[in-house]
Amino acid sequence: xxxxxxxxxxxxxxxxxxxxxxxxxxxxxxxxxxxxxxxxxxxxxxxxxxxxxxxxxxxxxxxxxxxxxxxxxxxxxxxxxxxxxxxxxxxxxxxxxxxxxxxxxxxxxxxxxxxxxxxxxxxxxxxxxxxxxxxxxxxxxxxxxxxxxxxxxxxxxxxxxxxxxxxxxxxxxxxxxxxxxxxxxxxxxxxxxxxxxxxxxxxxxxxxxxxxxxxxxxxxxxxxxxxxxxxxxxxxxxxxxxxxxxxxxxxxxx
Numbered sequence: 001x002x003x004x005x006x007x008x009x010x011x012x013x014x015x016x017x018x019x020x021x022x023x024x025x026x027x028x029x030x031x032x033x034x035x036x037x038x039x040x041x042x043x044x045x046x047x048x049x050x051x052x053x054x055x056x057x058x059x060x061x062x063x064x065x066x067x068x069x070x071x072x073x074x075x076x077x078x079x080x081x082x083x084x085x086x087x088x089x090x091x092x093x094x095x096x097x098x099x100x101x102x103x104x105x106x107x108x109x110x111x112x113x114x115x116x117x118x119x120x121x122x123x124x125x126x127x128x129x130x131x132x133x134x135x136x137x138x139x140x141x142x143x144x145x146x147x148x149x150x151x152x153x154x155x156x157x158x159x160x161x162x163x164x165x166x167x168x169x170x171x172x173x174x175x176x177x178x179x180x181x182x183x184x185x186x187x188x189x190x191x192x193x194x195x196x197x198x199x200x201x202x203x204x205x206x207x208x209x210x211x212x213x214x215x216x217x218x219x220x221x222x223x224x225x226x227x228x229x230x231x232x233x234x235x236x237x238x239x240x241x242x243x244x245x246x247x248x249x250x251x252x253x254x
Contacts, residue, residue, distance in 0.1 A: 012249045013135060013139075014139060014141040014142070015141055015142075015181045015182055016132075016135065016142045016144075016179065016180045016181045016182070017142065017144065017181070017182045017184065018085070018143075018144040018145075018166075018177070018182065018183050018184070019031075019143065019144070019145050019146075019184045019186050019214065020147065020148055020164075020166050020167075020183075020184070020185060020186065021148055021185060021186030021187055022148055022187075023147060025187065025188065025212055025236070026186060026212045026236050027083070027084075027145040027146075027186055028045055028047075028049060028081075028083055028145060029049060030214075030236055030237070030238055031079070031081035031083060031143045031145065032049050032051045032081075033238030034078075034079040034141060034238050035078040035079055035141070036076055036077050036079060037051055037052070037077065037078075037079040037080070037081050038051075038052045038053065038054070038070065038075070038077040038079070038080055038081070039052065039053035039081045039082075039083055040053075040054050040063055040067070041054065041055075041056045041057065042056070042057045042063065042083065042084060042087035042090075042091060043056065043083065043084055043087040044056050045083060045084070046083075052077070054066045054069075057091060058091075059091055059094070059095065060088075060092050060094070060095035060123065061095070062091075063082070063088060063091065063127060064127070067080075067127070067130035067131065067133075067134065068130070070138065070140070071133055071134055071138070077140065078139070078140060078141065079140060079141040080134055080140050080141070080142055080143070081143045081144075081145070082127075082131070082142075082143070082144050083144075083145045084144075084145040084146050085144050085146040085166070085168060085172075085176060086146050086147050086166075086167040086168055088124070088127065089120065089124070089168055089172055092120045092123045092124060093107070093108040093116075093120055095123065096108055096111075096116060096119050096120050096123060097110060100112070108120060117169050117171050117172075118171065120169065120172065121169075121171045121172055121175055124176070125175060128175070128176075128179050144176070144180065146166050146167060146168065146176070147167040148164045148167055148185075149164075149165055149166075149167045150162050150163070150164060151163065151164075151165045153220075161220060163220060163221050163222055163223070164221060164222040164223075165222075165223060166223075177223060177225070181226065181227045181228070182216065182225070182226045182227070182230075183223060183224050183225045183226070184214040184216050184224055184226075185214070185215040185222040185223070185224045186213070186236050187212070187213060187215065188211075188212055188213075189211060189212075189213055211235060211236070212235070213233050213234065213235060213236055214233070214234045214235070214236045214241065215232065216230050216231065216232055216233070216234065217232040217233075228245060228248040228249065230244050230245065230248055231244055
């Protein structure tokens with residue numbers, strides 16, 4: 001290593017994207033719109049969407065094998081979509097289940113003292129390592145999908161409140177959120193209307209006012225992030241996302 005070996009390069013690798021949101025919001029459709037996608041499904045959620053897909057994984061090893069095929073064989077695919085993470089987590093739990101010392105059915109908690117969830121996180125990390133290899137050696141964009149759950153959040157700066165989170169164990173959720181470059185919360189554009197129901201009382205109703213959108217900045221209501229300086233909100237469409245990503249990655253002055 002010498003000072004003469006220093007280089008200035010602007011190489012932007014394909015993004016690692018995690019889209020989470022309620023069932024039917026359009027996460028799978030978003031993945032299907034990406035360039036030349038191939039799906040690794042862990043749930044039967046493709047419906048009528050016409051895409052190239054491996055058979056639905058029924059065990060953890062199926063996912064590992066699918067990633068291995070994409071890594072070792074030549075193919076035309078530019079995007080790998082793992083749909084979804086929470087169903088993959090269930091496969092990992094089954095794969096990692098053991099019988100408790102005091103008897104009973106095998107489960108992830110059979111390891112005792114929360115060790116099973118640490119083991120499960122290591123299995124998930126193996127999947128991420130495989131996906132990273134596809135990104136680094138095959139130049140593939142990685143898209144992950146996940147569902148949501150509402151969880152109480154204890155904020156030390158204010159009163160506790162509920163927020164949308166990934167439908168994963170907290171260890172897996174933290175690992176996934178850290179690994180990806182883009183964590184997007186998919187939702188319907190909504191507004192709140194307060195209506196008088198009589199006797200001096202009012203009720204709040206949520207009303208849809210637009211299409212499905214992708215939130216890319218963290219708020220108290222949900223977690224989100226992006227490492228590219230993208231807008232806080234985009235339409236939940238690959239074309240809009242790709243245009244914003246291209247503009248964000250363009251060298252200054254272009």
